[in-house]
Amino acid sequence: MTQTDDAGRAAERAARHGYGRLVAWLAVRTGDVAGAEDALADAFASALVDWPSNGVPDRPEAWLMAAARRRQIDHVRHGATRRAAVADIIALTGDDDGAEPGARDIPDKRLELMFVCAHPAIAPEMRAPLMLQTVLGLNAARIASAFLVKPATMGQRLSRAKSKIKLAGLRFAVPEADELPGRLQDVLNAIYAAFTTGRDAPWGDTAPQTGLTTEALWLTQTLRQMMPGEGEVAGLLSLMLHSTARQPASRTAAGAYVPLDQQDTSRWSMAMIAQAETELLAARHCGPIGRYQLEAALQSAHANGRLVGQPDWRAILILHEALRVVAPSLGGEVGRAIARSHCEGPEAGLACLDDMPTSRVGSYQPYWAARAHLLAAAGRLREADRAYGRAIGLSEEEPVRAFLADRRAAALSGEGPGQQAETKADRDAGHRHTS
């Protein structure tokens, strides 16, 4: 019985640590992600039969690889795999004849797999789910619940995407230098989408079954190791670390939203912030600056502002000006308006908000929240009251509604400083993109 348990645990460990590596290695040769996953699933099933009686092999991953490869070859013989791959697979198997299975290391092809998942020919909203499934082995039901989609629907979309990868012949390769920046941005955007989906879940990403922030962080750390020279990868890692470091302080025990300027900084993870700062510094030494480095720098400025007492609003304004050139977004415009209000007064901030296209901001909650705060700060209380009403009406989460209602009451009774909308809007600056 214990041997069965051991075998089960060994299989689980191999799955956790090696899943993406195994799928990537199997798929890169055939161009068939779904086929690679199926072959690997069969290999896991055989392991659960074989290992309890024959013992757990010294290198479980290599054993699984050999078993999965045999399944792939069977499929090739049945004509289920792209023909060009046949020679490849057979040649590789031939190499190992007579040798201990997996006598050599499994090359890491996860980077190639990530670029396929975030390929321009894959629908943007499917890139993050694909990556979570193929690189991390998350099941469709868990991905579906994180993205608020029915499990059956998510399952269908995932298999449709994988079938396109195979039938349309997407390239499994790290793009050439001329294409790399744009393609890498797609990979980073997909990972960040997974991260914000987890972080902004109504339940605050506390449920381990649905939480994606840890998974997304892990993907970014993996990517960082594989592409040490890419500043944007370091930038994204820094951004995610900053955000995660403050997560425990961003809600009260009752789940109420706490803006950055009122968070208890003793609940921030200083170790994580230090790591975030190290990554940001590392990013500065490689290549041109991009969206994620700028957003990480903004997070850094806000966090350090809290820690030393007063944020450097001039620096924040400069970062926002740069960000709107590299990656314009509604959230970024709102963050810029708030930074300007701190530098030049609330009317200057309101002027920025007035410049935003009315057709785009009509139902954009952060715009109305920021507008309400700035109007209150400018003493335009009747307008502020209406803007607060609109912001509350557009809020999806009860804690946010409660927060805005408090501010509204404070403004109307003449108490509140009224200029503290920066945290929510800046938090939103990053991921509510206009594109």
Add this chain to the structure above:
Amino acid sequence: MQYALIFNETEQAFANRENDQQATYWSAWGAFAQALQEAEVFRGGNALLPPGTGTTVRMVDGERQVQDGPFAEAKEFLGGYMIIDVPDLDSAMTWAARCPAAKDGSVEVRPIRQMSE
């Protein structure tokens, strides 16, 4: 793999085939076809006459229904196609992006179904 590059062209592009723009129009296509041939990826293709020369036929309840022109009103119409043989979708997309129709119309890249042997 073999891919079809399917060219969807605007009415203006069809007009340019015949008007004072025709030299420009055809030389762009000529250059594109030449590049494909010299890269040894070209496997065939055709240009089609403008949509107004088309006739749409369908069978409805056993009756033949015939309509003058293409099936539906659209901004872009099928103007032609080429078959290319390249290693993967990424290479096919690179060729699609170079094609004259990609500039004001669009190019669909569709894999050719492999006949089982």
